[in-house]
Amino acid sequence: MTLHAVRLLGFADTPRVAARFGLDRDDTSSLLEDFRADGWVTTSEFAGTAGWSLTDRGRAADERLLADELAATGARETVVQVHERFVPLNARFQDTVTRWQLRPIGGNSFAANDHTDFRWDDRVIASLRSVGRRLGGLEDDLVRVLPRFTGYARRYDAAMARVVAGQRQWVDGVEVDSCHLVWIQLHEDLLATLGLERGDGR
Structure with missing residues (x-):
């Protein structure tokens, strides 16, 4: 789960990696150092913040571990079915986020939404x-076979509550656990679990 947390977060420091799946921070730090020695993760600094990210070798290692997990749990059929239901929902979500960011006006289809x-x-x-509201059912089906999928619906609902309260950055902000951030992590989790690539039409 330590390696997978790095993949889902993309770039994160040790406390955030540990927190993603409720892991012990010291154990996580030790594992990350082992993974760095194996060439699976690397550290870098961005905007004054240091963090971990996967290497290509680490991505391949994560996919092997996830494939082993699917084989051991017999969860593949369920995850495939959930992913198939997620695909059209994802298209709708992406369209909705685009409408949040852009509001066509005066013939300009790409005018920024000034809210x-x-x-x-x-x-x-x-x-x-x-x-x-559709996430809960998808998550319930996933959690029955892979408990590590717990929490996506709760996190999305928490972000949505902030949006309704007028905090617009919780729609698509990258500095908070926004609706968009939760959504893309779930998408990545599904793709990684099934060994699929983002951007191939799924």
């Missing part, structure tokens, strides 16, 4: 809530 049209934003928020 002054409250009716527009209210419709987008309603769509985000509608999509979010």
Whole structure:
């Protein structure tokens, strides 16, 4: 789970890696150093923050471990079925986030949404809530076979509550556990678990 946490987070310091699956921080730190020695992870600094990220070797190692997990648990069929249900929901979510970021005006299809049209934003928020309500069922099916999928729906709902309260950065912000951040981590988790690549139409 330490290696997989690095993959899902993309770039994170040791406390965040440990927190992703509720792991012991000291054990996580030790494992990360072992993984660095194996060439599976590397450290770098971005915007004044140091963190861990996967190497290509680490990504391959994570995929082997996930494949072993699927074989041991017999969970592949369930994850495949959930992913198939997720794909059209993902398309709807991505369209909704685009409408949050852009609001066509005056013939400009790519005009930035300045969030002054409250009716527009209210419709987008309603769509985000509608999509979010579907996550619970997907997560329930996943957790029955792979408990590590626990928490996505709760995190999304928590971000959604912030959005409804007027905190717009919780839609797509990268500095908070936003709806978009939760969503892309779930997407990555599904793809990684099934050994699929992002951007291949799935």
